[in-house]
Amino acid sequence: MIIMKISEIMTENVQAGSVPGTVSSIYEILREEKLSGVPIVKKHTGELAGVITRSDLIKNPDEDQVAMIMSRNPITAAPDEDVNSVARKMINNNIRRVPITVDNKLVGIVTSADITNKALWKINNTEPVEKYMVRNVPTVWDKTPLPIAYSITNFFNFKSVISLNDDGKASGILTETDFINESRVVEEQTIHNSSVSTEGDKWTWNSQSVMYILKNRLQFSDKIVKDVAGDKLVSVTRKTSVKECANILRQYNIEQVPVLNMADEPIGLVRSSDLMRAMIQ
Structure with missing residues (x-):
């Protein structure tokens, strides 16, 4: 068992998309940053609105608006949660990334690769x-x-x-x-x-x-x-x-x-x- 808080391994400077926004802008982020998915925040408030992944983009080539294909109400975690708890959330919900939030404001993100690598x-x-x-x-x-x-x-x-x-x-x-x-x-x-x-x-x-x-x-x-x-x-x-x-x-x-x-x-x-x-x- 790992005794470690998720804040110790999360990425703090998060690359995020926004709503309203276009899918082409997400393609750009994923290519330039070599990412598999990004959280989506509300443009004017910075609150977490959803998550969008490479799979979402590939499966919906006809859609141009981020809001139409992002996953809403994503599974999240708090910075003081332990790594094992977040790993369990990922496994139980079959996801590879969890946004880290405080009062629904995005403060970080953790991926399955982060948990493995760190x-x-x-x-x-x-x-x-x-x-x-x-x-x-x-x-x-x-x-x-x-x-x-x-x-x-x-x-x-x-x-x-x-x-x-x-x-x-x-x-x-x-x-x-x-x-x-x-x-x-x-x-x-x-x-x-x-x-x-x-x-x-x-x-x-x-x-x-x-x-x-x-x-x-x-x-x-x-x-x-x-x-x-x-x-x-x-x-x-x-x-x-x-x-x-x-x-x-x-x-x-x-x-x-x-x-x-x-x-x-x-x-x-x-x-x-x-x-x-x-x-x-």
Whole structure:
């Protein structure tokens, strides 16, 4: 058990969006700051209004207003709450970040990566990570075009995908951050025609209506998975300890790491949010 207040590990200078505000401004913050989500505050009062994540943006390319896609009434914590309590909130509510508030004013934020990088790695937990890893993880050939890889993550409702080389060995990993960095929102116009015919003895009247539909979609670069995932994969084995794995995440400043067998084939994935479960059991 960790005896530590959340104020000791929270980020105080919080990057936040605001309402009213546009989605494009959130894209900008996430790209520039390399974040996976940000709290949203009311522009005139500074009060917490919600939270918006990369997943919200990706799933709602047609929406331009932050207020329409942010999660309202987010789970929050106070600065004097202990780390274990906040970790439990994250696990029970399946979330990866908790805004820290005082009188509903945003004073900080804590993510699952913060808890792993600043607290969990200090515990001498020798349990193997296989106890906490996710086993059903999507994989793709590393020469797969990015749009196809993105479709696969959507199909599996997963936030990352492990790439395989020609020999079926793990070669890299793509995350939501990678997909956002390699995409942009474009407006696409489609034309729909409908015809109505009226028959008579001598005359046939044809009328046609045209409907123009504007729709936003994510447009990816023309790269393949290997171009983005690179060729330096950080990994662990199923027998790697929780402490060692947490240390690896901290050392490389990453939120997840593939679990490989002796043949370098992927058998699972360990995320910061998975490791947090070791703190409350």
